[in-house]
Each structure stands twice: as structure tokens, then as C-alpha cells.
């Protein structure tokens with residue numbers, strides 16, 4: 001029987017069949033952050049259980065952490081308590097924890113792959129909806145709820161209903177300054193916020209094969225914004241090269257053995273999918289969201305659309321936008337470059353390439369927040385921090401930052417932000433704040449002009 005990549009990883013992890021369509025899966029790895037883990041540790045305490053495999057877990061703090069003054073104790077008492085509690089829980093239960101001072105600290109979905117904790121063919125979970133980011137490595141990676149985090153800690157298994165299979169095939173060469181972020185925004189726009197609900201998406205096609213691992217992670221990251229908990233890409237030489245030599249990746253003969261297994265991780269040629277979508281990358285223009293859901297998106301050459309339903313009307317109202325306004329006339333107050341969608345080294349390089357020799361517009365406040373301490377260090381080695389600072393950006397420490405208003409970085413009501421993150425929900429960047437999602441190069445262009453702008457015009 002022909003199988004998809006999803007089927008193969010799934011069946012390799014079935015411990016028991018519970019009922020038709022529902023299996024008990026073995027979970028290889030779990031990432032633990034400070035927001036979704038406290039309840040799980042409480043479950044262990046209440047029941048007097050020790051983690052089944054502490055070495056299969058990795059803990060760190062990312063959502064609540066400040067991105068400045070990291071040499072001082074966390075000023076906000078609630079954030080400090082949350083981070084301290086998470087660290088204490090990890091230590092108490094014998095789980096590896098990356099301290100805030102550790103250069104390896106960062107956003108879970110950046111750190112997992114960077115450390116080689118995330119490997120092809122694995123099942124990997126985290127109490128976080130953007131865990132699908134790590135499916136870029138051909139891992140079955142998905143977000144779970146807080147009580148499920150406890151279940152994985154206690155048993156290293158999880159009861160799961162198998163999803164339907166969807167393949168998104170992307171072919172054609174991306175134009176200059178058009179990136180994986182533009183692709184995934186366009187895909188989410190086409191599928192709709194619930195279009196892939198109940199499905200596991202596999203991204204395939206010549207465009208995907210040509211993408212770096214950083215770009216593949218950007219693609220998989222936003223699968224959840226179309227309703228899919230899982231985004232997968234078959235691992236190949238680009239993936240193996242990225243992983244080779246990573247601290248937690250296998251080495252020596254174990255690496256050779258792993259590689260032989262990983263090369264079999266692809267959908268069979270005759271495998272069938274419940275749903276198939278084809279995307280032509282050639283004609284794609286840079287994308288910008290105009291509403292309060294990531295599927296409310298269009299090309300930068302377009303205008304604020306005429307609302308066709310109550311949801312769109314409410315979105316325009318919240319966003320303070322009038323239908324028919326060309327997008328490139330919309331002025332912005334803030335720029336945020338970072339997040340698990342676009343906080344990796346390539347994202348910083350793409351933004352810096354636009355900002356070199358330029359300065360941000362008067363009145364604009366701009367921050368760049370590397371996805372991890374290692375991304376920050378690498379960017380500094382390449383002199384990117386100098387470019388960002390010279391342009392007028394603040395150069396911060398790693399964390400979720402302005403992607404989510406759960407830390408010191410947040411906007412005021414009515415402020416408008418060009419953001420490389422993945423969600424533009426009401427209040428996401430602060431109460432009443434307005435978010436436009438876009439790529440790092442597009443965010444850099446917005447910083448320079450002070451409005452939403454086509455980076456291709458600025459670049460040439």
C-alpha cells in the first residue's frame with residue numbers, strides 16, 4: 001500500500017489502537033515553555049509521578065521574558081514568577097532547562113531545530129500551536145493542550161485522532177524579494193482560517209525543495225493559521241546538512257544509521273491525499289494582511305478590499321481602514337522583526353539587506369528580536385546588528401516579544417505595526433493595537449518609508 005509521509009511517521013509510533021481512527025502514539029520529544037507547562041507539572045505533583053523520560057524533554061522560557069536589560073532580574077513580578085516557576089519545575093523533575101543567560105535560549109520553535117533536538121521521523125510536541133514549525137524537518141510536530149503536556153511527561157504517549165492528508169504542491173521560481181512568508185500568507189489566504197482543519201498538510205513541489213531550512217520552517221509555522229495542527233516537509237540533503245553537527249543530533253555511526261532511515265521518509269509516488277492544492281510561485285507578489293485574521297491578506301499592489309461579510313467589516317473597523325485605500329498608502333507607527341515565523345538568521349539577513357545604507361522614517365519605532373541567543377550571536381558576527389542600529393532599529397535579546405503581548409513589549413491602542421509574526425488577531429500586540437503581517441524584507445521596507453510598501457520598488 002502506498003503511504004504518505006504522515007502515515008509513515010504515524011504508524012511507526014502507534015503503541016495501541018484505542019478506537020477506529022484514534023491511536024495511542026509514542027511521543028519522542030517534548031519542548032516545555034513557561035506558559036503551557038505549569039499545570040502539567042502540577043498534575044505530576046498531585047499524582048506523585050516522575051517524568052517517564054526526562055531526557056526526552058527540553059525546557060526554556062520565551063513568551064514572558066523581557067528582551068532588554070537581561071543583566072538585571074526580570075522587573076515584572078508576574079513574569080518573573082512565571083519564569084522562575086518553570087525553571088524550578090524543570091530542575092525539580094530532572095529536565096534540561098536553558099537559562100535566560102544561556103546563549104542557546106530563545107523561542108522554542110527556533111531552539112529545538114537549532115540544537116538538533118528536532119529530528120526527522122520523530123513525533124514532537126509542545127504546548128504551543130506553532131509546533132508545526134518543526135515539521136519542516138519531516139517530523140510529526142504538533143501543538144497540544146496543557147493537560148496533554150502532563151500526559152506526555154508522565155507516560156511519553158498521547159491519545160490522538162488521525163488527521164486527513166492534504167498536500168500543498170508549490171512549483172515555480174519565487175521572484176526577487178518574494179519569500180516563504182509571502183507563500184504561506186497566500187496559502188492561508190486561499191485556504192481560509194479553517195480550510196485545513198482536521199488535515200495534516202504536506203508541503204511539496206520544486207519551490208519547496210529549493211527552500212532553505214529557515215524558509216521551510218516559516219512555511220510550516222503558519223499551518224495552524226489555516227487550521228492544520230501539522231505541517232510537514234520530506235527531509236532531504238538540505239535538511240541533513242542543516243542538522244549535521246548540531247549538539248543534540250546523532251554523531252558518528254549513529255548519524256550514518258539515522259541518515260539511512262531518514263532517506264526513506266517521503267510520501268510514496270502513488271500515495272493519495274484527501275485534498276490537493278497547487279500553487280504557482282512564479283506570479284506571487286509580496287503579501288500583506290489587512291484584517292484581524294491571517295487569512296485576510298492580499299498582494300501589496302492591491303487595496304483594502306470591500307468587506308463582503310460581517311467578519312470583514314468588523315476587521316476593517318478594528319484596523320481603522322477604509323475599503324478601496326491602496327495598501328501602500330497605509331502609514332505605520334511600529335515595525336517588529338522577529339518571532340518563530342521570521343526570527344532566524346536568514347530573516348535578519350533579508351531585512352538587513354534592505355536596511356543597509358538607509359534609515360527608518362521619522363516617527364517610526366522599530367525593533368529586531370532574534371529568535372534565539374545563537375541567532376543573535378551569528379547576526380553580530382556578520383555585522384547585521386550594526387546595520388539595524390545604524391538604520392534606527394533597537395537590537396534586542398531573544399524571546400517572543402511583540403509577537404504576543406505577554407511581556408514588556410506591547411503597543412498602545414490604535415498603533416499600527418508592520419510585523420513579521422504570524423497572528424494579527426485583535427489585541428495580539430496590545431489592546432487596540434493593529435497588526436499587518438508580512439515578510440522581513442517587507443517589514444524593513446515599511447520601516448524605511450513609514451508605510452506599507454512594496455520592497456521591490458525600494459530595492460531597485
Ligand SMILES: CC(C)[C@H](C(=O)O)[C@@H](O)C(=O)O
Pocket residue numbers: 035036063127128129130143404
Ligand atoms: C502561549 C501559547 C500557548 C500560544 C500558542 O499556543 O501558540 C502562543 O505561542 C501563540 O503564538 O499564540
Ligand code: SF4
Pocket residue numbers: 062063107109128130339340341399400403404421422
Ligand atoms: S513567537 Fe509568537 S507565535 Fe511563536 S511561540 Fe512565541 S508567541 Fe507563539
